[in-house]
Amino acid sequence: xxxxxxxxxxxxxxxxxxxxxxxxxxxxxxxxxxxxxxxxxxxxxxxxxxxxxxxxxxxxxxxxxxxxxxxxxxxxxxxxxxxxxxxxxxxxxxxxxxxxxxxxxxxxxxxxxxxxxxxxxxxxxxxxxxxxx
Amino acid sequence: xxxxxxxxxxxxxxxxxxxxxxxxxxxxxxxxxxxxxxxxxxxxxxxxxxxxxxxxxxxxxxxxxxxxxxxxxxxxxxxxxxxxxxxxxxxxxxxxxxxxxxxxxxxxxxxxxxxxxxxxxx
Numbered sequence: 001x002x003x004x005x006x007x008x009x010x011x012x013x014x015x016x017x018x019x020x021x022x023x024x025x026x027x028x029x030x031x032x033x034x035x036x037x038x039x040x041x042x043x044x045x046x047x048x049x050x051x052x053x054x055x056x057x058x059x060x061x062x063x064x065x066x067x068x069x070x071x072x073x074x075x076x077x078x079x080x081x082x083x084x085x086x087x088x089x090x091x092x093x094x095x096x097x098x099x100x101x102x103x104x105x106x107x108x109x110x111x112x113x114x115x116x117x118x119x120x121x122x123x124x125x126x127x128x129x130x131x132x133x
Numbered sequence: 134x135x136x137x138x139x140x141x142x143x144x145x146x147x148x149x150x151x152x153x154x155x156x157x158x159x160x161x162x163x164x165x166x167x168x169x170x171x172x173x174x175x176x177x178x179x180x181x182x183x184x185x186x187x188x189x190x191x192x193x194x195x196x197x198x199x200x201x202x203x204x205x206x207x208x209x210x211x212x213x214x215x216x217x218x219x220x221x222x223x224x225x226x227x228x229x230x231x232x233x234x235x236x237x238x239x240x241x242x243x244x245x246x247x248x249x250x251x252x253x254x255x
Contacts, residue, residue, distance in 0.1 A: 062156060065184040066135060073155075078187045082155035 048092050060088050063098035071104050077122045084108065084122075093117055135177075135184035137214045139207035140247050141196035142174040147235070150175065150188035150197060151227055158182050160217050160224035171213065175227065180218035193235035194243055206248045 009031075016024065027033050039045035049055045062085065063070070073081060088096050093112045101107040101121055110118040138150070138159070151159045158181035162169040177188070177197075189197045198204070203211055217224045 062181075062183045064135070065186070070185075072186055078153065078155045078185065081185070082157075085156050 055092065060085065060093055060096060062096045065098075068098060068100065070098055070100055070106055073106070073122070077106065080122055084110065084118075087118075091117055098122075135179070135182045135200055136186075136188060137179075137198055137200050137203050137207075137211050138175050138177050138192075139196050139198060139203065139210040140172065140174065141194045141207070141243055142192070143172050143247075144174070145194050145196070145235075145243065146173060146175060147193050148227065149191040149193060153187040153191045155185060155187060156181060156183060157226045159188060159226065161227040162217075162223060163225045164223040171216065176214045176217040176224065178217040178221065178224065179215055180221075193240070195240055204248070 024030055024033070036045070036051065039051045045051040046053075085096065087093075088110050091110075091112065093110050095109075095111045097109045097111070099107045106122040108118075108120055108122060109116060146161075158178045159175050160178055161175055162171040174196075179200075184199075189199070198207070200211060
C-alpha cells in the first residue's frame with residue numbers, strides 16, 4: 001500500500017557528496033529531515049507548527065515566586081502580569097521567566113522555545129516593555 | 134503545590150481570588166456529563182500556581198493558606214487541591230462572583246464550624 005503523502009509531494013533528485021549521502025541514508029525519515037532542513041534554510045517554516053500545519057497545545061511555564069524569591073506584587077503589577085500571561089498564551093509562548101530587579105521590580109522575558117518574544121519589567125504602576133522580537 | 138484553598142471556602146465560594154489570580158489557576162470542578170463529586174468550593178491547580186500571593190489576602194473567608202502553613206484540621210484539603218492538577222480537563226476557571234461584604238463574626242463562625250469537635254468531616 002502506498003502512502004497518500006506520495007501523491008501530494010513531488011519527487012526531487014539531487015546530488016550529494018558520498019559522506020552526506022551515507023549519513024542521509026541512515027536517517028529513519030529522510031524526507032522529513034530534508035524537508036525540515038529546506039524550510040529552515042529558506043525561512044518559510046511557521047514558527048508555531050514548524051511547517052507541519054498542526055499546532056500542538058503548549059503549556060506556558062511561569063517562574064515560581066517562592067523559588068526565585070520574588071517580591072510581592074502590587075495590584076497594578078498583578079494585573080499587568082495577568083495581561084502578559086494572556087498574551088503569552090495567545091502567542092503560544094512556552095516560558096515566562098521572572099526575575100527580581102532593582103528597586104523592588106520584577107523583570108520578565110517571554111519566550112517561545114529559543115525565540116525571545118518580549119522582555120520588560122513589571123513595575124508598580126504597570127508594565128514597561130523594553131523590546132520585542 | 135504552593136497555595137491551597139481549604140474547606141473554609143465550601144459553600145461560600147466567593148470569587149475575589151479568581152479576580153486576583155494573574156494566571157487563572159483558581160478553578161472549580163465542572164466535569165462534563167456528570168455532576169461533580171467534589172465539595173462545592175474552589176481549588177488551586179498546584180501545577181500552575183506560581184505563589185504570587187495575590188489570592189491569599191483577598192479571600193474574605195481566609196480560606197487560602199500556603200502549603201507549609203495549612204492548619205492540621207485542613208490537611209486533607211491539600212490532596213483535594215492536587216486533584217485539579219491531576220485532572221485538569223475536569224476543572225474550569227469560574228466567572229468571578231463577588232458576594233456581599235463578609236463580617237468578622239461570620240468568618241469566625243465559619244472557622245469554628247470546620248475546626249471544633251463535631252465538625253463536618255466532608
